[in-house]
Amino acid sequence: MNATELIATNLTDFINMSSDEHDDHDHTDTNIAKAVTMVILFIISMGSGLIPLLLARFFNWSDPNRDPRTNLIVSSLLSFGGGALLCTTFLHLLPEIEENILELQNENLLPKWEFSITNLLMGIGFFIIYLVEELVHRYLRKHQKKQLHAQDAFIRGLSARDSLKNATLRHERENKESKNGIITVSTADLIDNEHIDHSHQHSCHQHQHSHQHDHHNHSHIPAIDGDDLIVSSIRGLLIVLALSVHELFEGLAVGLEHEPQNVWYMFGSVSAHKVVIAFCIGVELMVHKTQSWLMIVYIFIYAIVSPLGIGIGIWISNGTGSDSFIIASVILQGLASGTLLYVIFFEILSKNKEGIWQYVAVVVGYFLMFGFKFIAGHSHSHSHEIVDNEIDDHDHDH
Known part of the structure; x- marks a missing residue:
């Protein structure tokens, strides 16, 4: 080269x-x-x-x-x-x-x-x-129905307990009435009616307060806003x-x-x-x-x-x-x-x-x-x- x-x-x-x-x-x-x-x-x-x-x-x-x-x-x-x-x-x-x-x-x-x-x-x-x-x-709809059924059962349970409680009170008054004879039938009925109304109002108020409290804490499933939040x-x-x-x-x-x-x-x-x-x-x-x-x-x-x-x-x-x-x-x-x-x-x-x-x-x-x-x-x-x-x-x- x-x-x-x-x-x-x-x-x-x-x-x-x-x-x-x-x-x-x-x-x-x-x-x-x-x-x-x-x-x-x-x-x-x-x-x-x-x-x-x-x-x-x-x-x-x-x-x-x-x-x-x-x-x-x-x-x-x-x-x-x-x-x-x-x-x-x-x-x-x-x-x-x-x-x-x-x-x-x-x-x-x-x-x-x-x-x-x-x-x-x-x-x-x-x-x-x-x-x-x-x-x-x-x-979400199925979950909502389950919660509604649970809520209805809760309401029915409250009503049953109130009815049983009222019946027990009425029975006790009748026993007192038969022993003492002091309270007249009309007065006893009035007391029972007032107690039933008061008890029913208290029960409704308690359930309403419970519902509002649950809704405030967003634990109440029927609140549609929570479901919409999941979907969104x-x-x-x-x-x-x-x-x-x-x-x-x-x-x-x-x-x-x-x-x-x-x-x-x-x-x-x-x-x-x-x-x-x-x-x-x-x-x-x-x-x-x-x-x-x-x-x-x-x-x-x-x-x-x-x-x-x-x-x-x-x-x-x-x-x-x-x-x-x-x-x-x-x-x-x-x-x-x-x-x-x-x-x-x-x-x-x-x-x-x-x-x-x-x-x-x-x-x-x-x-x-x-x-x-x-x-x-x-x-x-x-x-x-x-x-x-x-x-x-x-x-x-x-």
């Missing part, structure tokens, strides 16, 4: 080494960017979701004697959240599911059917939450879980990016609508009087799933992921869309009737989310190219 060839070989090795070092440097920068976005996304989502709780305490929205204008504000916020979820479901979630399913079908990871798998999954998710709510209501808590959990599946996939798209600038670009588009939806979830939970600690837990679950998705995206991009996870994510997204559909139409829009103001709030929420979707449209189309390429790369590795 002459000197020229030796120099050329060394130069090539130097260039390759520099390229590898540059790739490692870019990979490190990308991972740092992803880690930072995980922390920021969690903080802003958690903060946005807890804002309605702070507003409720500041304006005393839980006071039953609050200003009617406050009721209008709360209902409008809930309708605003319904409009935002409506746009998220039809213009954001469903198109993404359809696109991902088509990609999986093209890769022969899902079967090709003549009907839309997206609509099938949405219908299944709809009926799942429908069944869950019916089962919960059925359990379960419904809130279902809303959070449904949206969390989608946000997990959003975080996955961020985690699959290969360039730092693309990571930040995707972060902007994801965080823009995630913050709004977190606020809407907080409003929904607050309006349905979810307990504060439970509300914090729900918001925490929603806030943590996107950073978790970013971490899973990093895991997949390093070649340790699997196609089965991607398939499961798409299927869960489809089921989640049906869950949101039920919540929007049957639990938000149908139960809040505030006239034209409700309509305005729904429209504002819808088109605000549409604006975020329109602005972030380019970044989402770019992210799907990355996800598709990741599926292709994973298939080639196999």
Whole structure:
């Protein structure tokens, strides 16, 4: 090997080494960017979701004697959240599911059917939450009947004891009357009647006091407010879980990016609508009087799933992921869309009737989310190219 060839070989090795070092440097920068976005996304989502709780305490929205204008504000916020979820479901979630399913079908990871798998999954998710709510209501109604029967038995027991006590007193008076002859029959009857009336009033007053005391301590099952609290808590959990599946996939798209600038670009588009939806979830939970600690837990679950998705995206991009996870994510997204559909139409829009103001709030929420979707449209189309390429790369590795 002459000197020229030796120099050329060394130069090539130097260039390759520099390229590898540059790739490692870019990979490190990308991972740092992803880690930072995980922390920021969690903080802003958690903060946005807890804002309605702070507003409720500041304006005393839980006071039953609050200003009617406050009721209008709360209902409008809930309708605003319904409009935002409506746009998220039809213009954001469903198109993404359809696109991902088509990609999986093209890769022969899902079967090709003549009907839309997206609509099938949405219908299944709809009926799942429908069944869950019916089962919960059925359990509560059965539990309520048992408590009512127990209450009736308690009342009958009081009446029986009062009757036995009155009969015993009457018998004792008759014995005294026969021995002493002092008390006349009419007077004895009057005393008995007065005692019976007094005893009956005392018994009723005692039972009424017991009922009020039980109700005050929320131990009286027929109080419907407690049952509604259970139903609203379960419904809130279902809303959070449904949206969390989608946000997990959003975080996955961020985690699959290969360039730092693309990571930040995707972060902007994801965080823009995630913050709004977190606020809407907080409003929904607050309006349905979810307990504060439970509300914090729900918001925490929603806030943590996107950073978790970013971490899973990093895991997949390093070649340790699997196609089965991607398939499961798409299927869960489809089921989640049906869950949101039920919540929007049957639990938000149908139960809040505030006239034209409700309509305005729904429209504002819808088109605000549409604006975020329109602005972030380019970044989402770019992210799907990355996800598709990741599926292709994973298939080639196999």
